[in-house]
Amino acid sequence: ESGPSHAQALLTPLGVDRPGRRGPVRPQQAQTCEMIRHCFVLLLLLAHAVRGNMSPRVPAPASSGRPGQVLKDEADALHQRGELKGAVEAYRGALARFDESEEPSALSLGHRCRLSTALCLIKLGELRPAIVECTMIVNGKPRAGPALRCRGLYQRARVLRRCGRPHEAVRDLECATRLASRSGSRAVPAADQAKFSTLMDALRGELEAGTLLVDEVLPDDEVPPAYFEGEDEAGWGEAS
Numbered sequence: 001e002s003g004p005s006h007a008q009a010l011l012t013p014l015g016v017d018r019p020g021r022r023g024p025v026r027p028q029q030a031q032t033c034e035m036i037r038h039c040f041v042l043l044l045l046l047a048h049a050v051r052g053n054m055s056p057r058v059p060a061p062a063s064s065g066r067p068g069q070v071l072k073d074e075a076d077a078l079h080q081r082g083e084l085k086g087a088v089e090a091y092r093g094a095l096a097r098f099d100e101s102e103e104p105s106a107l108s109l110g111h112r113c114r115l116s117t118a119l120c121l122i123k124l125g126e127l128r129p130a131i132v133e134c135t136m137i138v139n140g141k142p143r144a145g146p147a148l149r150c151r152g153l154y155q156r157a158r159v160l161r162r163c164g165r166p167h168e169a170v171r172d173l174e175c176a177t178r179l180a181s182r183s184g185s186r187a188v189p190a191a192d193q194a195k196f197s198t199l200m201d202a203l204r205g206e207l208e209a210g211t212l213l214v215d216e217v218l219p220d221d222e223v224p225p226a227y228f229e230g231e232d233e234a235g236w237g238e239a240s
Contacts, residue, residue, distance in 0.1 A: 068097030068106070072113060084120045091117040111137050111144040111152075118155050127159050127216050134159065135224045138172075146183035147192065150176045153227060154196055161199075163218035166207055173200045175227040 075090030091113045098110035114133045121130035137144050137152030144152070153176035160169035176196050180188035206212045 066093075066097070068094045068101060068109065071097060072109065075113070075116065079116060079120060084124050088117055088120045088124075091120070107142055108145060108148070111140075111148045115148060115151055115155065118152075122155065122159060125215070127163055128218070128222060130159050131156055131163075131218075131222070131224055138227050139225060146179055146187045147189070149227075150180050150183075150188050150192060150196070153179070154192070154199070156224065157199060157203075160218070160224075161203060161212070162215040164212070164214035164216075165218055165223060166203055166212055168223060170200065170203055170207075171226060173203070179227075 071090050071094035075087045075094055078084075078087035078090055095110050095113040095117075098106040098113065114137050118130045118133035118137075121127070121133065134152045134156035138149055138156065143149070153172040157169040157172040157176070160166070160172065173196050177193070177200070180193045180196065185193075
């Protein structure tokens with residue numbers, strides 16, 4: 001047979017219970033060995049506890065349980081640093097929070113997230129998804145305020161221009177101009193209205209000269225619906 005194990009040797013450092021030991025065991029020796037056994041057991045338990053605490057944990061999703069405003073602020077910071085894909089993900093996480101919220105400001109903040117998402121997508125060259133985001137601002141329910149709708153129309157016109165749809169782009173700019181005119185400068189800033197006019201002039205010049213540059217062709221079945229202006233607009237109150 002093999003000799004005593006290493007563990008057994010640790011448990012009986014003073015020779016207690018070791019086969020072949022001669023001579024009586026003194027009470028003081030037995031008490032000391034019992035204390036060593038207890039310490040050894042405690043060390044084993046402590047090692048298991050430490051090993052359990054050091055085991056890998058699965059992190060929670062970045063947006064899990066976090067307020068929409070916090071996610072939006074983080075998305076804005078990512079956008080400013082040029083980390084566009086991360087910003088898109090963060091904006092969409094914030095939008096999901098705002099969609100679940102019943103706070104009065106949630107609607108406006110949600111549409112702002114959509115607009116910022118569209119801007120990031122345009123910079124990334126993802127033009128078709130950008131059109132979808134803009135259309136949700138322009139025609140979505142509940143309705144966004146006039147300034148956000150005008151900005152959605154303007155950004156959609158920019159994308160339609162790049163997708164070889166200049167006439168639809170002009171249509172959106174005309175709608176934005178009429179909406180801004182009816183809403184007044186307090187609702188739609190004059191700087192925004194100047195952008196509409198500048199892009200409109202550029203588009204008309206390109207159409208006349210035949211110099212329109214197309215980055216991506218948009219199929220007929222993906223052309224967004226026209227902005228519908230016939231609904232009651234008496235409830236518009238948000239400036240942006």
